[in-house]
Amino acid sequence: MKRTRHRSRAWVIARTDLHQFVQARDFWLPLSIVALLFFVVIPTFLLLIISTVKDVKLVNQLSGVVGSLPAQLKHSVKGQKGPVKASYALAVYLFAPLAIIVPLTVSSAVGAHTIIGERERGSGEFLAHSPATERQIYLGKLMASLIPGYFTAAVGFAMYSLVVNLIVGPQLGGWFFPTGNWWILMLWVLPPFIAIALAVILAISARVSSAAAAQQSSALATLPLIVIAYGVSSNTIFKGHLVAFVIGALAWVIAVLALLRASRAVSRERLLGMGA
Amino acid sequence: MALDQGGPAVALRGVVRSFGDVVAVDDLTFEVPTGTVTVLLGPNGAGKTTVVRLVTGALQPNAGSIRTLGLDPSVDAQGTEARRRCGVVPARPALYDRLTGRDNLEYAAALFEVDPHNHERRIEEAAARFAIAGALGQRVGGYSTGMRARLALARAVLHDPDLLLLDEPTAGLDPESARAVLELIDDMAESGKTVLMCTHLLLEAEGLADQVIVMDHGRAIVAGSPAELSRQYWPAARVVLDAADPSALDAARDFPFVRAYERNGTVTVDLEREADVPDLVDGLVRAGARLTRVEPCAPSLEELYFAIRKRAR
Numbered sequence: 001m002k003r004t005r006h007r008s009r010a011w012v013i014a015r016t017d018l019h020q021f022v023q024a025r026d027f028w029l030p031l032s033i034v035a036l037l038f039f040v041v042i043p044t045f046l047l048l049i050i051s052t053v054k055d056v057k058l059v060n061q062l063s064g065v066v067g068s069l070p071a072q073l074k075h076s077v078k079g080q081k082g083p084v085k086a087s088y089a090l091a092v093y094l095f096a097p098l099a100i101i102v103p104l105t106v107s108s109a110v111g112a113h114t115i116i117g118e119r120e121r122g123s124g125e126f127l128a129h130s131p132a133t134e135r136q137i138y139l140g141k142l143m144a145s146l147i148p149g150y151f152t153a154a155v156g157f158a159m160y161s162l163v164v165n166l167i168v169g170p171q172l173g174g175w176f177f178p179t180g181n182w183w184i185l186m187l188w189v190l191p192p193f194i195a196i197a198l199a200v201i202l203a204i205s206a207r208v209s210s211a212a213a214a215q216q217s218s219a220l221a222t223l224p225l226i227v228i229a230y231g232v233s234s235n236t237i238f239k240g241h242l243v244a245f246v247i248g249a250l251a252w253v254i255a256v257l258a259l260l261r262a263s264r265a266v267s268r269e270r271l272l273g274m275g276a
Numbered sequence: 277m278a279l280d281q282g283g284p285a286v287a288l289r290g291v292v293r294s295f296g297d298v299v300a301v302d303d304l305t306f307e308v309p310t311g312t313v314t315v316l317l318g319p320n321g322a323g324k325t326t327v328v329r330l331v332t333g334a335l336q337p338n339a340g341s342i343r344t345l346g347l348d349p350s351v352d353a354q355g356t357e358a359r360r361r362c363g364v365v366p367a368r369p370a371l372y373d374r375l376t377g378r379d380n381l382e383y384a385a386a387l388f389e390v391d392p393h394n395h396e397r398r399i400e401e402a403a404a405r406f407a408i409a410g411a412l413g414q415r416v417g418g419y420s421t422g423m424r425a426r427l428a429l430a431r432a433v434l435h436d437p438d439l440l441l442l443d444e445p446t447a448g449l450d451p452e453s454a455r456a457v458l459e460l461i462d463d464m465a466e467s468g469k470t471v472l473m474c475t476h477l478l479l480e481a482e483g484l485a486d487q488v489i490v491m492d493h494g495r496a497i498v499a500g501s502p503a504e505l506s507r508q509y510w511p512a513a514r515v516v517l518d519a520a521d522p523s524a525l526d527a528a529r530d531f532p533f534v535r536a537y538e539r540n541g542t543v544t545v546d547l548e549r550e551a552d553v554p555d556l557v558d559g560l561v562r563a564g565a566r567l568t569r570v571e572p573c574a575p576s577l578e579e580l581y582f583a584i585r586k587r588a589r
Binding site: 008009012013016019020023024121122123124125126128129130131132133268269271272274 | 295329332333334335336352356357359360362364366368369370371372373374375379383384386387388389415431
């Protein structure tokens with residue numbers, strides 16, 4: 001019974017935060033535009049240009065680029081023309097980092113606001129006097145920040161898959177995306193990375209005194225993480241299943257430790273605007 | 277979880293709470309008897325808000341012990357139960373501006389575990405009680421200050437709390453909203469609930485308080501019922517007088533039982549005992565005064581407060 005209550009109070013907090021997020025069009029609209037740009041507009045534009053290129057010199061150059069990519073890729077596009085090879089490389093390999101960076105940015109933005117927002121509005125006082133435990137408040141805030149990130153990842157991934165299959169698929173004889181490594185990236189590697197970034201951001205958000213400071217500090221803290229994520233996502237795609245699984249497992253361990261540590265940052269006193 | 281059924285609703289013993297070098301609450305000891313209205317009086321910075329936060333466990337004391345409804349709010353499970361049975365109206369309404377009034381109340385109902393089958397009914401009742409039922413569908417960001425205060429009040433009583441804590445509840449309110457607050461306190465007291473209210477506006481505490489605690493610099497200077505405090509800090513009898521020729525009342529200065537005399541439009545006389553009032557009237561008539569007013573006067577809370585503060589200094 002107690003466990004059910006714990007979960008339900010955390011979910012009540014998360015649900016209310018998400019409700020506020022949905023109501024804040026000025027907040028989510030720019031984030032959606034960024035996601036749309038990276039998952040749909042830019043890939044569509046680049047894939048259309050590359051797959052329809054007629055310049056022989058450029059085609060040879062593109063084939064050269066593909067030649068320097070991993071053997072797995074070369075095998076996948078063996079016998080294809082230069083533009084098709086290049087489109088495949090771009091779709092399957094070179095856009096992979098975006099899949100991790102965009103959801104991470106969305107979750108970071110929500111996370112940076114979630115606790116500091118309570119303090120700035122003064123609504124933190126309501127939560128501080130409520131029966132919710134500090135852990136429930138933390139879990140609620142965590143869920144409210146993770147869900148928009150994972151939602152962006154899922155929707156972005158679906159839209160990106162559609163774009164890739166519609167533009168490159170016909171030249172490769174049908175729909176081919178997502179590949180196995182992309183599934184691993186999206187389901188196994190991306191979730192812990194978003195969680196790690198959020199642990200850092202929630203810890204910062206609970207300590208600083210304004211939303212602007214939270215945003216700045218979070219950007220600074222997540223920058224190295226984005227660089228790492230960029231490398232990790234590339235490796236996940238390039239190096240095969242086993243490496244991807246190991247990277248994901250490591251990320252999960254770090255994420256759990258980081259989230260446990262970050263839970264200490266949320267306290268009633270901080271919700272009241274003290275101890276920042 | 278032991279509930280102290282017969283004990284006070286709130287008990288603080290030697291509580292200390294500092295913020296850095298600033299001592300907000302200093303060795304504070306007092307009790308709020310169950311089913312009474314206690315008013316914490318004091319200037320800004322006296323530590324009243326900190327007391328409210330300590331009582332719910334939103335803040336932890338550096339020293340001393342606190343029992344709220346018989347529970348220790350600093351212990352996880354007991355604190356959760358204590359907070360579930362408290363309703364708090366903070367100095368700032370602490371509402372969610374992007375949500376509607378109804379969303380705000382539903383959030384509170386879910387957090388405070390109002391029976392889901394009764395959510396709607398409780399929300400409608402609370403909103404109607406504070407005359408905001410018609411605005412429940414609007415976003416709180418568009419509410420006036422008075423509407424926000426009314427919504428905060430509705431939220432605080434939604435779960436039918438045993439202990440209501442109000443922190444400067446009428447600050448910045450229009451007279452109608454302020455009256456709603458005072459009526460709520462009255463209703464709560466009548467239904468046997470306990471109310472702890474902080475204020476620096478003495479008029480609003482007048483007539484409501486069963487107990488007054490005057491705070492300054494984090495300490496309780498004095499505590500007691502208004503009647504007890506009157507006996508302690510007020511002359512035995514004060515009488516307001518007027519006459520056809522007020523200067524004729526100056527004869528009272530020389531009466532042996534008169535402790536203080538002041539003529540400023542009307543005349544105020546402090547006597548040693550209430551039994552001296554007939555002698556005062558008789559003496560003045562003999563001195564030739566044609567009295568038009570003789571009014572025994574109890575001190576207002578404001579007068580009492582300043583008398584206490586004056587003596588404390």
